[in-house]
Amino acid sequence: MKKIKVALIGNPNSGKSTLFNALTGLSQKVANFPGVTVEKKTGTCRLKTPEGEPVTAECIDLPGTYSLYPKTIDEQIPFRSLCDPSGKVPDAVVVVAEGTNLKRSLFLCSQVIDLKIPVVLVVNMMDIVNYRGIRIDLLKLSEKLGVKVIPAIARKGIGVKELKEALAGTLPVPETEFIDTAGFAPLVVGTLREKLGLKSNYAAFQLANNVEFITRFAPGEMGKQDVRDLLKQHQFDGTQQQARETLERYKVITLLMKECVKTETKQQRPFWSRRLDDILTHRFWGYIVFLSVLFLIFQAIFSWAAYPMEFIDWTFASAGGYLQEALPEGVLNDLIVNGILAGLAGIIIFIPQIAILFAFIALLEDTGYMARVSFIMDRVMRRYGLSGRSVIPLIGGVACAVPSILSTRTIQSFKQRIITIMVIPLMSCSARLPVYTLIISMIIPTDPVWGVINRQGLVLMAMYLIGFFAAIGAAAFMKWFVRARDRDFFVMELPLYRVPRWRNLGMTIIEKVKIFLFDAGKIIIAISIILWFLSSRGPGERYESLKVQAEQLKATDESAPGLRELQSLQLEASYAGKMGKWMEPVIAPLGFDWKIGIALVTSFAAREVFVGTMSTIYSAGSHAGTERTVREKMMAEVNPVTGGPRYTVAVGWSLMLFYAFALQCMSTIAVVRRETGGWKWPAIQFVYLSALAYLASLLAYQGLS
């Protein structure tokens, strides 16, 4: 079967993703572009040539851009994909143009045309074009540009069929040069084109301008250094050449627009969009609306997600119980139920929250509101080394750091993005909630403050505030240490408000959940299995003999009085127990004993494991309401040194602060590694957060006791 490669390119908000979704549907795959942390969306589309022969088009969705010249990490991709000197360019490029901003879209289109790659120009949003009284002579436009032009309304699926037909047929290589870039620097362009065997003058011109972004050259007569020397020899001034090219292109486009586009009524931004902006960026109402939106997201993440999460929890508990009975007893049974299944449950339980958070983020992006949030928050956030676009990821961190870190991709500057990623885990995520509630219920009295305010609730709020201020403080601190890689531009479009495209929304959710499930999931499962192994095996004979004793006792009487104590001793003798003992000298100054040490280690898989581990360690039965019994057992625990209770106010605060700061989350580490493309940032993050946690706990414990 014939196979072709098709790339989609267009301005941000041009409807490119909608068109991509329409073409590829559920065959989409998301991966990272090699070397950079920009996601690469690909998908396949089945076509038929006019002769009825099937063709498979492998489509790639390039990040939205205004020009082929890279300014941010995202924008390197279109350039690299279309001007790769080793010659792997797509067979056809679909340029998606916004009909209402045709001039600017034609700029990008003309660049692709000059690369001499077959082009289809899709003029999207024709409904708005007509509504605004703009008449575009598509035939003439096609004739003048020398490429096929298709009118479309992507969100209604209009034009998709025509686009598919066009792609299946033979597309001509554009013949005319839109502008003569060879004339700008004849010697440089000529030499590069000849020595590197490039298809067009413009590819050579682009290469001369962006040589530093090229990672590999085809083996041949010229390498990177040779190109640099050539540019130096001919005093090629990239900035000046680019400016000249831009002006030249727009000159031609302006003439073209005069010939092909007639505006019958005065082109104006719709009244309602301006009116909405008056409210949403208002000095008072703007922030009120923003806070309300945040409140809604919070509510949704905590309350709506609770039901599906309970259901997932219940399903896994039942499945675990069933499997434990159904499978033959032994190591395999234990591994499947307590290792793999428990690990799986730990991942899948987060899906509702992730889906809801991303639904909201996508909704805010798609309607154009996110740009306004960045607009009104930029000034405030910049003071702390963050950007207006850091707001939503930070807020999302209260639900879960994992999707929030994924959502930092909208931040253009590398520095601001890294800082945002580094401080997100300080926001108190939902996994800390069970830890906080358990400890608060032990150390904080229930009597109300001033007769009305719930004291425990107040402390809980304080924990969230501590997290928030720590994040802001850490960002302000890191501002001085993280080096900027690219210049930080804010310049961005405030697009027209529009109704969300539900199909895109659905696709985004599926895509984000997939990333979480498969990429982070692999690591979480691995850790769960390791933890299972460490807590169910022990060095020497002691562990085994304890295990045999416990099993014998259990076989005779499930609720035998000494059974739980025996299981406790068993845990102490396991590798995990040994680890806890080994950690004790280090964590003793924080008021923690070896049992808490084990919980700290197991919490590394996920923080909420704390409660589960505590219930195992304190051998609370699983018959009664688990948490209440854990709490009672923990409260009854005696500190052998002081003779008083183990969990004093000082230990409680120390523990809570430790959980507030420490990066005890495998998924976060995995996702930071994925997003930053290496171990450097997750390592720094882990070290600084651990140090912060240790210090805070030390101060709290020593100060309070």
Next chain:
Amino acid sequence: MRLSELKTGQRCIIDSFTDEMLKLKLMEMGCLPGEVVEVVRVAPPGDPMAIAVGSYVLGIRRSEAETVVVREVG
């Protein structure tokens, strides 16, 4: 006169740029010398500002707008 000096509702014509990198970015987005630009609104803290060029609106920081030299319409 610089773009950053304009008040909300004021219109001017783009004349030139003082920052080479920003110039390229702005020109690619359609802010070309000779285009009419209008300050549509300013974010509540006084920064960034929103400018209308052609049929679209851009958000731009004050520091960035300072690099755009403008002249009066007419």
